[in-house]
Amino acid sequence: MIDIFLRPELAADMAKQLLEPSALDIGLRSGLFLSGLRRTGKTTFLKNDLIPALEARGALVIYVDLWSDTQTSPVALVHAAVRKALNDLQSPTSTFMQRLRALRGVEVELGGFKLGFNVDALGEVGGVTLAEALTCVVDKAKADVVLLVDEVQHAITTDDGQQMMLALKAARDAINPRPKSPGYFLFIGTGSHRAMVNELTARRNQAFAGATNVAYPVLDSDYVAFWLKRLAADGLDNLPSLEVATDAFKTLGSRPEEFIRALRQLIHSPSLSAGADVLLPVIAATLRTAAADLELMKVEELGVLAQAIFARIASVDGETRGVFSSEAAGAYSTFVGREVRVEEVQPVANELLAANLIIRRGHGLYGVTDPFVQEIWRERQALLGKP
Ligand SMILES: Nc1ncnc2c1ncn2[C@@H]1O[C@H](COP(=O)(O)OP(=O)(O)O)[C@@H](O)[C@H]1O
Ligand SMILES: [Mg+2]
Numbered sequence: 001m002i003d004i005f006l007r008p009e010l011a012a013d014m015a016k017q018l019l020e021p022s023a024l025d026i027g028l029r030s031g032l033f034l035s036g037l038r039r040t041g042k043t044t045f046l047k048n049d050l051i052p053a054l055e056a057r058g059a060l061v062i063y064v065d066l067w068s069d070t071q072t073s074p075v076a077l078v079h080a081a082v083r084k085a086l087n088d089l090q091s092p093t094s095t096f097m098q099r100l101r102a103l104r105g106v107e108v109e110l111g112g113f114k115l116g117f118n119v120d121a122l123g124e125v126g127g128v129t130l131a132e133a134l135t136c137v138v139d140k141a142k143a144d145v146v147l148l149v150d151e152v153q154h155a156i157t158t159d160d161g162q163q164m165m166l167a168l169k170a171a172r173d174a175i176n177p178r179p180k181s182p183g184y185f186l187f188i189g190t191g192s193h194r195a196m197v198n199e200l201t202a203r204r205n206q207a208f209a210g211a212t213n214v215a216y217p218v219l220d221s222d223y224v225a226f227w228l229k230r231l232a233a234d235g236l237d238n239l240p241s242l243e244v245a246t247d248a249f250k251t252l253g254s255r256p257e258e259f260i261r262a263l264r265q266l267i268h269s270p271s272l273s274a275g276a277d278v279l280l281p282v283i284a285a286t287l288r289t290a291a292a293d294l295e296l297m298k299v300e301e302l303g304v305l306a307q308a309i310f311a312r313i314a315s316v317d318g319e320t321r322g323v324f325s326s327e328a329a330g331a332y333s334t335f336v337g338r339e340v341r342v343e344e345v346q347p348v349a350n351e352l353l354a355a356n357l358i359i360r361r362g363h364g365l366y367g368v369t370d371p372f373v374q375e376i377w378r379e380r381q382a383l384l385g386k387p
Pocket of ligand 1 (some may be wrong): 003004036037038039040041042043044045066219255256257293
């Protein structure tokens, strides 16, 4: 187990707001969306802090990561996760049942739940719908069900993803407004693309219009202090001050991996005698773009046409249209230095999609998947003197 810095208080607060909302927080039952850049610890927080905190309050939590497999449709991933959770639930030895028994004692039937429908047909034609299935679980278990969808922005990239969001909204609206509902259905989505996550709650035509949208609380000086203390315990001296180290962590976009890389460079640096507080900011400034550079390298590896397509998409704020137009093919031809035919574009664009470097944002609309990568790409272009 690597060293995870836990944030139990933050998680417990969030779990309480979600499961026992005050009058002011009741809106969270319409859905909660958290957005923050990639590699800042969202998934780690969900898995190690938030899910245990929700479970400790008796909720059944279903987690699905839409980024785990960009080749499988979001719907298929969500259905599979729900089916698995429901099958587990019907086993008397399921961890959920055990937890519920520990929380409530004898009240909970020993035999496990019998849901009374075919779980495997969930979402299939003629099978039970998400709304029916989730209502049944809430009513039989008399518990809250929380569906956590990580990298939720992938759901708006396809029509069936949009359909799925509507199906989840239908489940929410079937369960939550009932006057004496024995539990609630909560939907939490997280995403690495703030603009796209915003669209999910801001656009009137989106299923979760009006749901709450907040920034993921990034790790802060407590996390930095945790590391400095560990290094001191390892017998290292000449460590940076908390203030300088916290600034370096922020320079690195509050990303743990980059921060650890910076600390390692610092400790192994031959010029450490100059002083850790002098050296660490320099290291942080050079490492700032390392993660984005890795992604940009993947674009390069896909070849020069891929670079041309990526450039067209990355140079536009928001979404790019006409990636496959003949006008675009003309621009690619100039970039590549030979004539590019329109038919050549689609397969290469598909490779960029499969590598998760670009993302489909709607019919014929594309964007860069990671806004930080886009920012660094633009910095590089500016350095090269390109517009
Ligand atoms: N609280 C934490 N303590 C230690 N390491 C962390 C913590 N949060 C994130 N990390 C590390 O940072 C990296 C990125 O975290 P991840 O949760 O995958 O980010 P995200 O989901 O935002 O892309 C992982 O290597 C993870 O182990
Ligand atoms: Mg993640």
